[in-house]
Amino acid sequence: MRVLIVSAQELFRQTVQAACLRFGESMISLRTTDSLGQGLELAEQFQAELVALDLTRNVEAGMLALAQLAAHPSRLVVASIDKASTDVMARAVRAGAREFLAQPVQDDEVHAVLRKGLRLVTPAGVEAPPARRGRILVVFSSKGGVGKTTLACNITVRLAQRLGEGRVAMIDANTQAPNVAPMLDLRPERWLRDAVEQYRRLDGDMLRQMMTPHDSGALVLAHSSDNPLGLDFEEDQLGKILLVAKSHFDHVVVDTFPVLSSLNLAVMDLADDILLVTEPVVPALRSARYNLQVLRQAGYGPERIRLVVNRFSRFSGNVPIDLVADTLEWPVEAVLNYDVNATIAANNGRPVVDMFPESLIARDIGQLVDTLVGASPAGPGPRAGLGDRIRRFLRGY
Structure with missing residues (x-):
């Protein structure tokens, strides 16, 4: 059995x-x-x-x-x-x-x-329901400013570009300082609070109607900072929304508020993968080390927590990746190199994988997505221009 x-x-x-x-x-x-x-x-x-x-x-x-x-x-x-x-x-x-x-x-x-x-005997002629293949990816850091939301938005867009329209969802569960809508240049008519109000009768069709489509083909359930959720927002409400999304989308990307709260832990309980984002600087690494200690105690292991080092550059005095892994006592899943194009794209309300698809950071994010979906990398993209190659050489990468 x-x-x-x-x-x-x-x-x-x-x-x-x-x-x-x-x-x-x-x-x-x-x-x-x-x-x-x-x-x-x-x-x-x-x-x-x-x-x-x-x-x-x-x-x-x-x-x-x-x-x-x-x-x-x-x-x-x-x-x-x-x-x-x-x-x-x-x-x-x-x-x-x-x-x-x-x-x-x-x-x-x-x-x-x-x-x-x-x-128990399986009834004759009864077929089991089809497998639910959706996966929930939670992007988290308890330190603000490390690029968590930017990464979540770009992963969503890259997944949607790969899989096609209507198969990827993003949910902005940053209930205190939401930024997904402006980062994707969206103007939603319905928000996370609308799904929360209807969570008891929420189904896949209703959830899709509450989401805002992005040009990439992803559907986004954004959260409005102009009308934050009240104190009655509970873990089971967001849990219901995530489970409905999981059963109707191939991938669900969740952005979070940078605090190890009970709400975020409840979200992580439903996650298939947790991206813990940090930077190779001492304050961010201290925060990541504390996060990992707490998450270990909560029962999360390396099979679910994937450590991502963002904005890495090879200059004298920066913390090298092998020292990051040794300090945190956790394997580094992905390294995202520093690229000014990410800032330019964010200031324009566009994902860097869309605005600068040939950039170094776009390729790094593409490789991370390949790892998350279990696919082999698609191989090198178009060769960067001479100016980009010279600038990268001068920066040391």
Whole structure:
């Protein structure tokens, strides 16, 4: 039997996994993940027959994920939470859970649900729903000014250029200082607050109607700084918006506010990839080191957190990349070289990958996108002009 364990708590994953391995009545094939977003995707890829879903970290997003997992007719979904209440249990049952595991988890209770899973028979002629292939990419830094929003916008545009119209979405979850709309020169008629107000009945069609199209083919759910969200903005509201987007777009890029808040951690719980952006200067590296320490404690690992060093240049006194990796004790996923074209493009409300597609930074971003989508680099682009090559030579790169 194929069993998937989805929990942000390492102890829960380890305990349930150990109980499954001690189950002697059948061979168990196991997969685990700490992310709801990855859990939805892995359940389809792995064709999980039993899913143990821990709701502790984010009840509302967990309920939405539970309903999607339970839509498969031959899958047994088992819910769990550290402090169970009658209300939560009733909601989980209504969402599709057929069993409930109390915490701390006991072997005999796990074995009981495994036996129930073995008794399930796939109904004849019933096909499983198609896999949801959407991926959520969160771009984050707790230090402002490192180019986080610029990078998020350019990744969105580059993905849309690669995949085509209507397949890539961007959501501005920077609820304090949103900048996506001006950076992409957009004038939205509807905003993130509109989706939040309608989040309970939000579906793919409604979400698309609230988004603003960009020339690249991407759809953007922007946030307005003129009318910020009130105190009633909650994690489950944004979680619902992200899960709807994930199930209707190939890629969803999320910009964030530069604070390690509970809201940002809830967003990261749903992410397939987290780009942690920093610069090769001491204040930014200190911030990145703190971010990584906190995210490690929250259960995030190198398979999800991708470290990106932005605005790198090879001048005497700058921190070299190998020292960045050693200092942060984390592998560097991508290096984006300093390029004045990025500033020029941002000041014109245009992505640098669109305004200066042959620039050094555009090529670096293109290579990062290749890595994110698992594609081989497309090879060198058009040769830069003589003036650009001379300037790069004089700068040392």
